[in-house]
Amino acid sequence: MGFRRNRNPVPRASPEVQDLVYLSARPGAPTKGMPMKALALLTLAALLAAPLAAEPKGSDTKGKFYFKKSCKSCHVDKGSAAVLTPLSKTQAQWRKFFDAGKHGKAGETLTPKFGTPEQILDIKTFLINHASDSPQPETCGG
Amino acid sequence: MANPAPKRYAMVLDSRKCIDCKACVVACKAENDVPLGVFRNRINVEREGAFPRLRVSFDPEQCHHCDNPSCVRVCPTGASLQREDGIVLVTEADCIGCKYCIVACPYGARFFNEETKVVDKCTFCAHRVDRGELPACVETCPSKVRTFGDLTDPASPLHVLLSSRRYRVLKPQTGNGPQLYYLY
């Protein structure tokens, strides 16, 4: 009893580690000729941060705010558009949506109608961090 | 308005459900401003056995609001009295603190209140009951050990329990006619 979903962001690796992970995880990334030790380090880093790799780098806190402000003005119960929460899509689906950058059937661009590029990145960060396949340990109490 | 038939208040206790959580005891303290160190109600604990074959029982107890209360009989001033609905009370103004009633009670339900300088005991929260509420101990009980009601009312949940379950009273041999009924 008394459990409540944790709305906090998932743990994120430090920028340095993320870059390393990105290098090693990207198909065709240059690994040839690297010293074994560095490679091992990369693999280790990748292993540590594997589920967290390639997170966008906006602000989770601000993303939640702008998501509510920009998106939830329509995407709510009895709103003018279908209800939308971070759980509505998987991380890959959210990524795909933001990479395409098109909204609705008309396909209008996200900026400027729904926010500045920075704000859109914040929203993307928030939604990916809390997507339906993200790790979301629940917390106790308020 | 015609006089309705007299009520008879009583309490049924399902001790098996008692977990000794003390909610009733603390609620009573709060409701009735009972001083520290003395209690209008209590939970009797009995332990027996050797590890790991052990047993413990919890039996809540307070004034039994007897049909034929010995405390009322011995009171020299009439301070101890029984209402028509069976509730046994002490009128503070009339109590001279002689403590005969404390000795006469077979259940150890009475004590001398050092703050008010008179004898004190459970009143079944008569002030609440008269407003149509339940006694504080009954209302607050988390595991719902206690059922309070009017024995003369066939629709009372108390009546249902007593007509369908086996029960006992404590020390029936005293002839006091105790009105706390303990379910088996």
Add this chain to the structure above:
Amino acid sequence: MDRRLFLQMVGAGGLAATSIACPKFFGKGKAAAAPPPRGIPTTCELCPNKCSVLAMVEKGKVHKLNPNPENPKSRNMLCARGNAAIQQVYDPDRLKQPLIRVGARGEGKWRPVSWDEAFDFAAGKLAATKAKYGPEGTLWSSTEGFQEVFFKNLGMAFGSPNILRHPSLCLASVNLAYSMTFGTVPSFDLQNAKYVIMAGANRFESFITPDTMDLIGGVMERKAKFVYLDPRFTVTASKADEWYAIKPGTDLAFILAMIHVIVREERYDKVFLDQWTVGFDKLVDHVAPYTPDWAEKETGIPSADILRIAREFADAGHRAVFYAGRRSSWYQNDFQMRRAQAILNCIVGNWDREGGMVPNRKVAKGEFMFLPWDDPKAPRVDEVEKNFPLASAKDGVYLPLRENVLKGVPYPVKAWMIYKQDPLNSVPDQGKTLKMMEGMDFIGVVDIAMSDTAWFADVVFPESHYLERTDPIEVMPGIWPAAVLRQQVVKPIHDTKPCLEIAQGLAKRLGLSDYFDYTIDQWVEAEAKELPVENGLEHMKKHGVVAFSEAKYGTTRNAAQRFVTKSGKIEIFSERLAEAGHDPLPVYAPPQQPPSGRYRMILGRKATMTHAALANLPWLHEHNPENDLWLNHDEAARLGIRTGDLVRVTSTAGSVTIKARVTEEIRPDCVFMLHGFGKKSPWLRSVYNVGAADSVLLETAWDKVSGNAAMHETFVNVVRV
């Protein structure tokens, strides 16, 4: 939506049976009764269940708290602690105005100051710490409460990554294990279960919530079967159909053997497993070695009993539950033990069924929108991302954090703000916590009473009691979810403030006012707007609660359901655990046993004082005047110890002197003491220097996956003084 709202008027239900028409029966005295006085609905704060109460006020004073029957989640009851809350308000030892320390830390010399002076002082110290060490040089720790959000937000707006909440002293391992399996933490439908197994969660004694009442009803009235494992004969053990004094730390072996039997005999719910889960095939091979005979050697529970219990459990099917909580973590394998529970529950198919495990529903509410701040630049000092990548990063991990702060890695933390928490008593190894406090340039505490931790602080901010303030509306998720309001019942009787105003006072001086530019009324109003009831705010003020009284089962049992897990299914085998370097299925390793002459120290609570903060209240204290050390009769005879003898109890962390209680009600290899005594603060007069504090003895150990403090990993020796 067909959810039926539970909007019954106060007094309409439950009381009719005793209504009295005529006041003629008075023997003497009082005049005809007035209609029943109507209490002010509000919400109890003394434990996480947050029961709804009606506060009876006379002449500006709260004289009684009665249960509010409108909230099904509080089951129309109020426990001893809830009743005793009044005493917190009128406690003569209460914090009455802000205090600044003048002597040495812990010396107890205080100067009463104005709020302005207290705010200026603390803000100056925080700003100085920030200037020298960055915002990450500050630590903000707190325990749950409806105003905790404001304290947390202040720390985050200040720029600190080091927000440390209580779950890693509480249920983090349970929450993580069930989240990793089901993508959520469900409730257990004890009202309708037919077979309940509980390990150590001493629900009839330690803590009174609806689960307690439902289980008592179930066991005593519906004849549900109840099996209980505990090294100690607790009240819960006394009410169980079967009690096993299991060898401490071996619960996982018992559970794995149960799974083994159910798998071997194909008693699992195949249809459910096929449709909703991944990894059952791997489980089949995994549990093959965990036979009941093997488990008997580990647990001390006869294999015939394990076999029978497993069969009975599986036969009860979706009405069988292995109950998860509530209790803290005890061993370093706690997460894996909880995962095994989750898997056991899963394979009998009790998910989202009446009498089984039910995902929590919520009551919708609005949210107040405040200006968001930048995310912190520095990583957390507890390195939770690196060492506990699956744990809740923003809750943090208490014990690993303390280790790092003591070592000054990865960077120094020099200021500590604490809200509603007493780390000296709630965190194992008091000596280390004291050392951590010594290393701080500044310590500020917000509390209602002078806790031990407050006693060692530099500034103490007195918070208004819950009966003196209005808090945010809180949604209590569950099978019968509720949204509750805590509203002010009486005006603050001392110079105290609610946490929001304390946060605002500091924010103003730290240049963070923009983030706290609102009142509690605006906050509550925004929340009330989206409640599923007409005139939400008015309703909440009048009733205190909006709740759904009818359970809903099976909402997640539809083809389109995607569980919030990596695979989208319930994960018996967890890839995510494997990726993080943990066992993807629970692997058993025997716990270390106490060497000869030493005992495992086990902990517990009583419902009269579940949390250490309450031991001082006279109505509760008179039932627990002093704690003592439970020692098995045979061991006591060997050591020449009798009840009442003073004994010296020593671990590697510390040593205390305490009276012995020689008893049959504990295993010979364990000793036990009640939490909440041996306080260092003289302003807790009932328990100051009375008995002993368990936190002095407890050693530092944590669960490997969640970082949750492991409270039963301490061995002590006992000597008669």
